[in-house]
Amino acid sequence: MDNGCALCAAQHEDYRLVYKDEHCFCIANIEPLNHGHFMVLPTRHVSELGSLTAEETHAIHQLFHRLEKAVKNEYGHDALIALNRGANTSQDHIHYHILPIPHAFRKVVSRSEGLPERVRGTVEQLSAMRDKLVKHL
Numbered sequence: 001m002d003n004g005c006a007l008c009a010a011q012h013e014d015y016r017l018v019y020k021d022e023h024c025f026c027i028a029n030i031e032p033l034n035h036g037h038f039m040v041l042p043t044r045h046v047s048e049l050g051s052l053t054a055e056e057t058h059a060i061h062q063l064f065h066r067l068e069k070a071v072k073n074e075y076g077h078d079a080l081i082a083l084n085r086g087a088n089t090s091q092d093h094i095h096y097h098i099l100p101i102p103h104a105f106r107k108v109v110s111r112s113e114g115l116p117e118r119v120r121g122t123v124e125q126l127s128a129m130r131d132k133l134v135k136h137l
């Protein structure tokens with residue numbers, strides 16, 4: 001079935017397919033940000049996190065667990081696992097990026113925001129941040 005989605009089509013690109021089952025698959029990123037940049041996606045075209053079935057969510061997390069070990073073994077670093085969903089991305093197919101980067105999350109965020117590597121928030125800052133999110137739950 002061709003729905004025009006490049007990420008749906010990617011599950012058939014054997015040259016970069018790492019893993020595939022009925023719920024999810026893993027591929028090498030076509031434009032890798034660094035060596036070892038992979039993506040995990042639901043096999044079905046899904047554009048919202050809340051549209052994943054319980055089976056898809058479970059399968060994706062099981063795959064994360066396996067990939068986390070594989071990335072550590074192969075690249076010697078923990079993997080950053082980041083969700084990229086349909087809105088405001090180049091692809092309307094939910095996907096997760098897997099990036100082996102030392103101290104990954106802190107380094108990527110600090111670099112993109114131009115912040116020092118470690119800045120501890122004050123109690124007031126963290127409480128204000130918590131309050132903004134809690135009211136939406």
Ligand SMILES: [Zn+2]
Nearest residue numbers: 005008045093
């Ligand atoms: Zn798709």
